[in-house]
Amino acid sequence: MSLKAKMADWKSRLAGWFVDREFFMRSNGQVRFIRISAQLQRRVATVVGSVVGVWLIITLGMMVNQLSVSFERSMLSAKQERVESAEERVAKYRESIDEVADDLETRQKMVEDAVEQFGGDLPPAAETGTGAETADKIGAAIPEEKRLASIEARQIALAEHMTRIATIRSQKAAAAIREFGLDPKSLAVEAKEGMGGPFIPFFGKKQKQVRDPRFSRMFAALDQMNAMERALAGIPTSMPAAVGLMSSGFGYRSDPFTGGGAMHSGLDFKGPHATPILAAADGKISFAGWQGGYGNCIEITHANGLVTRYAHLSGFTVSLGQDVKRGVQIARMGSTGRSTGTHLHFEVRVNGSAINPMKFLEANPDVLEIQAVAGSSATGQSAGAQ
Template sequence: MSMKRLARLRRSLEELFPERHLYIRSGGAMKGFVLTPGKQMAAAGGVAVCALWMGVATAAMIMNAFALTTGDREVARTEAKYERWIADRQARLNSAMAQLDASDGSIGAVAATVEKRHAALALLLTDLKDQPGAAEALTPAISRALAAPDANPLHRVEMVRISQEQLLDAADSYAKSRADRLRLAFRLAGLTPSTYIPAGSALGGPLIEAKDPRALAAVLDVDEDFAERVQHTAEGLSEARALNTALDRLPLAHPTENTPRSSGFGVRFDPFTGRPAFHSGLDFAGGFMTPIQATGPGVVSFTGVRSGYGNTIEIDHGGGLKTRYAHLQGIAVRIGQRVAVGQRIGAMGSTGRSTGPHLHYEVWVDGRPQNPDRFVRAGEYVLQGS
């Protein structure tokens, strides 16, 4: 069959490229050239290669032109953003300097405005007290406010005013990044943040009780624009605080210290039967009497022996969350006792269905076992941002 196909292909090519004779007359002499099918196919192939190359080159040029156009647009947008930012800052400075000129060199009015803004910022920064990373985030802005080198008292007062706005910008940026990071910690643990934050707890405090910025401006005796920015930042700080409080109630800590994990969550080969079986927690290997710690604050809901688990402790953390610590050698808490994160609750052992001393640790959400590793990793992520 293959020979017949080759023969048919050869006849088709010969019909497409039949032998041609080319005659050229020059100076009374006639010359003849024979164009065999092979020569014609070679020439056609060359033309096809050239056409393909030209097509590819043209397409590359068009794509490059489009890419340059997209890049130029992005550069233009970035430049426009910074130009607007610079123009806004310059407009604020020009407005303030115009007020200084109108006051005939008196700094009284401007100093009073700065003092009122300072009082508003003092209320706002009170909400930042003891917040992780807040001091590091705000220190550069505070340092700029204290480093005004201008000897002119009018200019120095205005530089303090501008630094107040920079401090407000830094606080707003910190609040947003902190809230985003805490929300991500919830998602790493497989939880929805809003489920563990009581309704209305994300809002509160004197700066955000007044929904209307005009009312807040009247209370603080500052301009409306500054009051609106203070209110927005206060809302962000309040949300971050509520998220942080909710996270503090979750079991995100390690149940033991400096002990390796010997088995993970999911299907594994059962050490007794040698068959695949579902493992509903994490195993941490260690020596007898290794301290076991509560991974989050809560109330002890069970102590005793459970089938297969041996000596067991269960802690209710609220919101449908429960942790279980099994195969213990000793139990150091009682039912109904309130425990804190990191508190010693028992000692590692090998009771129940166990092949050696280790801790079997489980996390339950609404009556279903979850992967404890997600909670441990979420806790490590939160600590990295502290």
């Protein structure tokens, strides 16, 4: 049914409610007719409906008013409770500021120790500059935070100083690694592998995490510096034996047994039987045993993924899985395996491929000096981690 038809139906029904009506009244033998028209009925119904509607509106308004008053009283009560507890919260807030300041002072000592370890002298105190100006403004607006803001300003100055130091050292280490013909980025990635330990936030648990980007840059710069210097320190630049005679070089040569052309994948150093064989760099003994033509053989895997191999040995002084430092004795010179006499066969391998060890053993003195600094830093970090 359409809307128009429905409206017409309701209109006809409503019209049926209000029709002309006649009433008969008998009085003293006479009959009278009282007629009430449909129009009058509609008027009376309208008046009654209006009165009822007004009464309902007034009643509803009174109820709404009572609810509004009740709500306002409830809000006022809650506000009074908040006001009453405000002093307690301010006291707790001030206690929290004291805890944060104490925590920052502890972290301050850690940052200063790091600067002394990696960056030498401490920079001047942050009495001027943007950090100090910010601390003064915070102290004027919120006296309770003056102490905290001053400490943080000092830490920001130290963070910027450390970032500069770490960036310079990373660049020097990367340049030194390139002198050996190696890729600094790939070695730095490998140097980050095999790391772990529990998470201890540098800025403590009580205070909010420091979100200043200068701290993020400092952490990134220190991480990059550590990776580069570990990679540089792991490059084998120390002589594997205290001998001065190299009997065979790297590359193609005439095979000592057959006389035919052959590829020699390392350097041969001739010396007396049982001459001490030394680790060319810090690392871990990843192989110690017999290996075909190499005879008694030791392999050391270094922090940057490089591997050094020492062959034809007469005996071992280390065991599998042992950590060794640069220059310590790992074996004794011999003539085991495919060998014509007592000597050391020394190899350097990257990703399984042999490369000429001479580029490492004949490194520029300036490069070796940078490597010595990197090695001492890496040793200090390892000791601290333990």
